[in-house]
Amino acid sequence: MRTSVPGVRPLRIILSTLLVIFSNALIHSVFYIVLRDGNLPGVINAVVAILWGIFGVYFIYWSFNLAIEQYPDRWKQKMIPILFVGPAVALLAWLLLVPTIRTLYMSFFDSTTTNFVGLANYAEVFTNRILLGALRNNLLWVVFGATACIVLGLLIAVLADRSSFEKLAKSIIFMPMAISFVAAGVIWKFIYFYKPGTEQIGLLNAILVSFGFEPQAFTSMFQPWNNLFLIVILIWMQTGFAMVLFSAALKGVPEELLEAARVDGAGETRIFFKIIVPFISGTILSVSTTIVVFTLKIFDVVMVMTGGQYDTEVVATQFYRQFFMYRNAGFGSTLAIVLLICVIPVIWINLRQFKKQGGF
Structure with a gap:
């Protein structure tokens, strides 16, 4: 009769999650560097960028979903919505919320944004x-x-x-x-x-x-x-x-x-x-x-x-x-x-x- 070693499963979950994060960072960094510094012809560069955009997003969601499936049900129910909604919320925050806050901050300064002028x-x-x-x-x-x-x-x-x-x-x-x-x-x-x-x-x-x-x-x-x-x-x-x-x-x-x-x-x-x-x-x-x-x-x-x-x-x-x-x-x-x-x-x-x- 097999007995589970305490701490093995949590350790495996943590390692698999770190592996998914590391592999995504590595793969997408390689594609980014190739597209930025590579000497590929323009048409091939565009095709690679499109394929990377399509399949890269699919790979991110698939790999993270695969890692989350190993979590206990209680955590899985909390993590899956964050996985699928979180990137969209983060992107909206980056494109809308952060610029809005920055614009509000700049509105209290002069034309060079160096001297504070308050409500002037x-x-x-x-x-x-x-x-x-x-x-x-x-x-x-x-x-x-x-x-x-x-x-x-x-x-x-x-x-x-x-x-x-x-x-x-x-x-x-x-x-x-x-x-x-x-x-x-x-x-x-x-x-x-x-x-x-x-x-x-x-x-x-x-x-x-x-x-x-x-x-x-x-x-x-x-x-x-x-x-x-x-x-x-x-x-x-x-x-x-x-x-x-x-x-x-x-x-x-x-x-x-x-x-x-x-x-x-x-x-x-x-x-x-x-x-x-x-x-x-x-x-x-x-x-x-x-x-x-x-x-x-x-x-x-x-x-x-x-x-x-x-x-x-x-x-x-x-x-x-x-x-x-x-x-x-x-x-x-x-x-x-x-x-x-x-x-x-x-x-x-x-x-x-x-x-x-x-x-x-």
Whole structure:
């Protein structure tokens, strides 16, 4: 009859775990050094990097899972979730949490991040005329842009679901989502194009001239009209996103509920506001918060269309200028933190709604 020697199994588990850690470190270090210092042709180097990325991650999880399988059940249940979720959490912390903390730290220093200035940068944000204009423009984008995307997306979803051309209509509305905001800015730059004293090749000005009106400099006219013309681009692109999600939510409204309301004599408007809207309120909130967060971070359209000129600056473009063009790291970091503070309440609302729906 065999008897187990006390301490042998724990020792074997510890040794196998150390072996897995050492072998992973050795194998991946070799691949890294070969890719960094090797003289392989470019194509082969790229293929090796791709294969290393795919099979290397698989080997890490497989080898660590193999080591954890030797642990007692009590420890195994605790270690496996850490194994599979831990790397993702660590990566997110490294890419998001650590830079956020570093940016917050830098926001209390001057442009060279050597002299501590306390809250002076934050005071400057809310007293500088240009930055107050950027904050005001961000508010315009949220109030008019996000609201229009949500309202039009819901309206189109309701109308398209009752149309015989539902697929075609939704495809046309959703199509702008297929291009980037930079590309959209270039397209709309040609649409708004204005050149005084010559034939107008911009689409809108060509239409105005053909009807006998004077051409307009849409993106350089006085506030707030030039900002509103830029907001139209956001509406053109994001309405399709809202429409698709609202349409999916509308498909989940029970038809029997709607028929019962119609039998009771309720009109379509009353059904919409009293039954449909409350039923899809979770989707409305999720779509609203997503678009608001996206709108607060708007950068591409403004940079491509006007470069922030003509009083069209937003917080993101000012952050870019201060941090990368003027090399004012302290003030640029402050703007990034201000933008983060604006986004946090919206994200919190979204997470709270997600929790109510059983997401956590």
